[in-house]
Amino acid sequence: MNASVVLTGATGGIGEAIARRLVARGDRVLLVARTSEAVGRLARELGLGAAAGAVDAVAVDVTSAAGRAAIVAAATPRGCDVLINAAGIPSFGPLESLTDAHVESVVAVDLVGPILLTRALLPLLRRSQRATVLNVGSAVGHIGLPGFAVYGAAKFGLRGFSEALRRELAGSGVTVRHLAPRATRTGFNDARVDAYNRATGTRSDAPERVARAVISMLDRGSAERVLGWREAVVARLNGLVPGWLDPVFRAHRDAVCAPIGRGAAAPLEVSK
Numbered sequence: 334m335n336a337s338v339v340l341t342g343a344t345g346g347i348g349e350a351i352a353r354r355l356v357a358r359g360d361r362v363l364l365v366a367r368t369s370e371a372v373g374r375l376a377r378e379l380g381l382g383a384a385a386g387a388v389d390a391v392a393v394d395v396t397s398a399a400g401r402a403a404i405v406a407a408a409t410p411r412g413c414d415v416l417i418n419a420a421g422i423p424s425f426g427p428l429e430s431l432t433d434a435h436v437e438s439v440v441a442v443d444l445v446g447p448i449l450l451t452r453a454l455l456p457l458l459r460r461s462q463r464a465t466v467l468n469v470g471s472a473v474g475h476i477g478l479p480g481f482a483v484y485g486a487a488k489f490g491l492r493g494f495s496e497a498l499r500r501e502l503a504g505s506g507v508t509v510r511h512l513a514p515r516a517t518r519t520g521f522n523d524a525r526v527d528a529y530n531r532a533t534g535t536r537s538d539a540p541e542r543v544a545r546a547v548i549s550m551l552d553r554g555s556a557e558r559v560l561g562w563r564e565a566v567v568a569r570l571n572g573l574v575p576g577w578l579d580p581v582f583r584a585h586r587d588a589v590c591a592p593i594g595r596g597a598a599a600p601l602e603v604s605k
Contacts, residue, residue: 337412342420344371346519350544364390395446413457418447419469424484443487464507472515475568480589513559514543532588
């Protein structure tokens with residue numbers, strides 16, 4: 334494709350897998366992450382086999398106005414054909430076990446940040462002849478699961494944002510796509526989520542599968558995709574008859590909802 338891409342969450346498990354595939358096929362990539370050491374190291378590694386200037390990095394917080402301005406400043410001389418919003422932080426546990434600060438942080442990073450960064454980069458994207466915004470959501474943005482009330486709320490919001498913006502920008506030259514991976518085998522989740530997935534029979538993918546799906550969506554133009562055929566079917570049914578499916582998720586409720594005050598899980602704070 335040889336596009337100019339802005340990729341957030343570049344040092345996460347999914348983000349790094351996406352970055353490697355983009356660079357391997359000849360795209361120019363601006364890597365965005367919060368930790369300067371990690372994103373700089375990845376940029377140097379990927380840049381070794383790429384054309385001069387093909388890989389660059391900026392270490393910022395996408396939830397801050399200054400961070401978004403730095404991304405726009407770095408992207409402007411490179412141009413921007415594609416924005417991939419892959420940054421995020423996890424949240425797992427009974428709602429009553431989560432702090433106000435944690436809830437606000439998850440919504441800020443997983444929902445508000447992508448919305449505001451997309452808004453900031455739209456003038457640059459409009460200059461491209463093949464502009465795409467691809468938001469990496471989650472299957473829990475289609476299927477509300479016990480234990481993921483806050484993370485799911487943010488991802489439901491991201492899906493709604495993607496759908497509405499896709500329709501708003503129809504005919505403008507800027508396309509909007511949304512990918513919903515199921516559980517992914519990365520450091521994004523901790524041992525509690527792994528135990529939850531085992532107890533509920535939740536299937537998971539390697540981050541490379543998600544990265545392949547991202548490239549496929551960029552090349553083939555599908556507007557929305559849920560990874561995993563079972564998850565895709567349940568997502569469709571959940572959209573049609575959500576109340577009918579409630580009993581299906583009793584095992585998920587039992588796996589997460591320990592009585593508050595007796596071993597309730599603390600919120601995850603790991604960055605994606």
